[in-house]
Amino acid sequence: MKLGEGVEAAIHCAATLASVEGNSTIPGAALAESFGLSPSYLLKHLNQxxxxxxxxxxxxxxxxxxxxxxxxRITLLDIVLAVEGREPAFRCGEIRQRGPVKIDASAYVKPCGINAAMLKAERAYRAALAETRLSDIVADYKAEGDPRSFAASCAFVARHQRPQKPAAAKQI
Structure with a gap:
């Protein structure tokens, strides 16, 4: 299964924003610059x-x-679904019912075993993502990441965060 690059960008941005103090914000352009992404590309994912x-x-x-x-209270599954959507990664086209080896439709009353196996695997994958909180990712990075990288990330947040008044918040 291949997730789009936007998932990586979204998780990194959310993890960065987890370090913002109080009700401060970070501009989308600064987040894009931080990860070497085009602002218009990242804006799409920030909007999602x-x-x-x-x-x-x-x-x-x-x-x-x-x-x-x-x-x-934010899981990796929340982020993946926001960017990729809720549709399953595997879509069974019932190709077993086409071509020269197909037989009478009554032979296909049971669900496709391949589809069942793929959906089971996806449920396990989604369950693992649902168990992983954004706070876990940030804590792991702080504990196990290179201290220089963590310090650079903290310096970036300190440089770019903008204090806001609580009443100024607006969801798009």
């Missing part, structure tokens, strides 16, 4: 996260993005 109520967007020149809820 905002629509899914994972992020909040504060409009205006002094605005930006922040987590809409604590990192402990």
């Amino acid at each position: 996260l905002t629509a899914a109520r994972i992020l909040e967007s504060v409009p205006g020149p002094a605005g930006g993005y922040r987590l809409a809820r604590p990192a402990e």
Whole structure:
């Protein structure tokens, strides 16, 4: 299964925003620069996260993005579904019922075994994502990541976060 690059960008941005203090925000352009992404590309994914109520967007020149809820209440599954959608990765086309080896339709009353196996695997994959919280990712990075990388990330957040008034929050 191949997830789009947007999933990686979305998880990295959410993890970065988990370090923002209080109700501060970070501009989308700064997040894009941080990961070497085009601002317009990243904006699409930030908007998906905002629509899914994972992020909040504060409009205006002094605005930006922040987590809409604590990192402990955001899972990797939340982020993946916001970016990739809820459709299963595998779609059975029932090709067993086509071609020269097909037989009478009554032979196909049971679900396709391949489809059943693929859906079972996807349920396990989604369950693992649902068990992994954004706060877990951040804690692992802090504990096990290269300290220089963690320090650079903290410095980036400190440089780019913008304090906001609580009433200024607006979800798009």
